Amino acid sequence: MKRSEVLAAQLRAARSLGRAGIVLTAAEAGEIEVADLGLNHLEVEGLELVTYVNSSRYCAKELVLFPRQTFPEHRHPPFEDNPGKDETFRCRQGLVWLYVEGTAAKAIQAQVPTKSAPYYTVFHEIELRPGEQYTIPRNTLHWFQGGPEGAVVSEFSSASRDEFDIFTDPRIRRTAQIGD
């Protein structure tokens, strides 16, 4: 991503957080992570996030999804002496559809990104509105999409090591994409 694109996404995410009543320090706002996953279509697949704390024991983040922006299917495998990341998503503003392993919905509400469609394989649908939450167990496939007006989601979890995430789409590189 170009530096200007990263900055634009950071500003947009900061506004979304502000509308949700979430206050960031100036330093945090300047360090909002813009994850385009190496796919170069951030508006379709990607995520904006702020990590408040990530120790060897627990982690807390805010996630921002632009309207219909999708974070692709992945799982959090065991690493080192950790059994893998469990994570609780709590919707703060907007609407998020979460898809996990289990009985597939007959028709899902999210729009699967057409260029990446083969890499979406789990379709058990959970809809989260503000105040609603769901916990995804370690090492299970999941993906999620913001609703028509996007979403702000708090993530509470065990230790997060994004670099170990396993994505269904083999093209994905999960690294911070800050202005490279």
Place this chain on the structure above:
Amino acid sequence: MKRSEVLAAQLRAARSLGRAGIVLTAAEAGEIEVADLGLNHLEVEGLELVTYVNSSRYCAKELVLFPRQTFPEHRHPPFEDNPGKDETFRCRQGLVWLYVEGTAAKAIQAQVPTKSAPYYTVFHEIELRPGEQYTIPRNTLHWFQGGPEGAVVSEFSSASRDEFDIFTDPRIRRTAQIGD
């Protein structure tokens, strides 16, 4: 506490959370924990809290402090095979003063509750305003007080087992005080 007092505190806490932009489900609002610690002066010493998730690995809560309400000095000791709770406090609205072990401030901004003064012994002051946070390591003494307009604080932590907390004040009983 009388049931009516608990209800009044729950309603007041729900309003504080609403002003901070935090949405609760109706079920969550009805289950806000009102902790008077058996001291029977909730306005002076106590806390209102919502626990979103508390697994064997991680925990997330919202804490509400009424103006000048104080949560008394305590620490989170090791239990079972857990080394003790680490916790990150992030101020969302208002102002909170946090006191931990370390060099004492010459004059602290909080008002020590006079009837419980002997049980406050650590005075290293950290002031947290919205967007600011601080992590308290396991098994270290700490206490905190809401500012003149109270505070809403998010707490991210390792597993929480309140019943094992060790308070400096021997009169304290740390149990949920819902309408007993």
